[in-house]
Amino acid sequence: MIEILTPAELARARKSGQFVARVLTTLQERVGVGTNLLDVNDWAAEMIAGAGATSCYLDxxxxxxxxxxxxxxxxxxxxxxxxxxxxxxxxxxxxLLTLDFAVSLGGLVADAAVSFIVGTPRGQEDRRLIDTTRAALAAGIAAARPGARVGDISHAVGNVLSSAGYSVNTEFGGHGVGSTMHQDPHIPNNGRPGRGYVLQPGLVLAIEPWIMADTANLIMDPDGWTLRSATGARTAHTEHTVAITENGPEILTSIPD
Structure with a gap:
């Protein structure tokens, strides 16, 4: 399913995006050495409840x-x-911690992810991983203009990742969002320009480059959820929810002033 939002729905989606951005900003500021991952989850749950939002992950x-x-x-x-x-x-x-967070607020979903180093950076490679995903995301967003195609976004993202020397996995990538978290179109993190669905105003997309330092292969944890690099290499993942508008892409999950 592909949803095209009306101007009124897009206004509600902006509020969802602003909330997601605030939560991720707050959590990044609060997390430190010694923070338990279960506490991070509890803090996010408290903010969701306080806003009257609904988690997209719980069920x-x-x-x-x-x-x-x-x-x-x-x-x-x-x-x-x-x-x-x-x-x-x-x-x-x-x-190196990645937080990926999605909620529905007012019936519309926003989804974003941020990677950052907890405490003292271990070396330049971690920063390079994070910076590369951020640069790839910026390139993908710049390509998300009305009349362009999904393949243009994928190509822009993949070109940055591969030019930096990283292998690109296309099993999981970006996706449409609207009244639900995962919708069509699927947006692989590499692809051919000029292919795929034509972008039009009102379409909302989650664009999410992610990489692993020395492999494109994933393995599943025994928990049945967590996906890891097959070699044990470090990873990074950055994501924004973006609306296609007549004037170009609008980042809905940017950090508010």
């Missing part, structure tokens, strides 16, 4: 996971890159 049970997810945020540490299931783990100095 999430897709075919690839051992559902329901049962938590309100994905917490992926070091070699974990996607769908990190919160568990009893105290963050250590130098851990």
């Amino acid at each position: 999430y049970a897709p075919s690839f996971g051992r559902g329901p997810f049962g938590h309100v945020i994905c917490t992926s540490v070091n070699d974990a890159v996607l769908h990190g299931l919160p568990h009893d783990y105290a963050l250590r100095d130098g851990d």
Whole structure:
């Protein structure tokens, strides 16, 4: 299903995006060495309840996971890159943490992810991983203009990732959002320009580049959710929800003033 939002619906989606951005900003400021991943989940749950929002993850049970997810945020540490299931783990100095968060507020969904280093950076490679996903996201957003195609976004993202020397996995990528979290069109993190669905005003997309330092292969944790790099290499993941407008792309999950 592909939803095209009306101007009134897009106004509500902006509020969802602003809330997601505030939560991720607050959590990033609050997390430190010694923070337990279960506490991060609880903090996010408190903010969801306070806003009258609904978690997109709590009852999430897709075919690839051992559902329901049962938590309100994905917490992926070091070699974990996607769908990190919160568990009893105290963050250590130098851990690379990704928070992926999606809620429905006013009936419309926003979805975003941020990767950052907890405490003291371990080295330049972690920063390079994070910066590369951010640059790829910026390129993908710039390509998300009315009249362009999904393949143009995928190509822009993949060109940045591969030019930086990283292998690109296309099993999981961006997607449409609207009244539900995961909708068509699927947006692989690599592709051919000029192919796929034509972007039009009112379409809302979650664009999410992610990479692993030395592989494109994933393995599943015994928890049935957490996806890790097959080699144990570090990872990074950055995501924004973006609306296609007549004037170009609008980032709905940018950090509010």
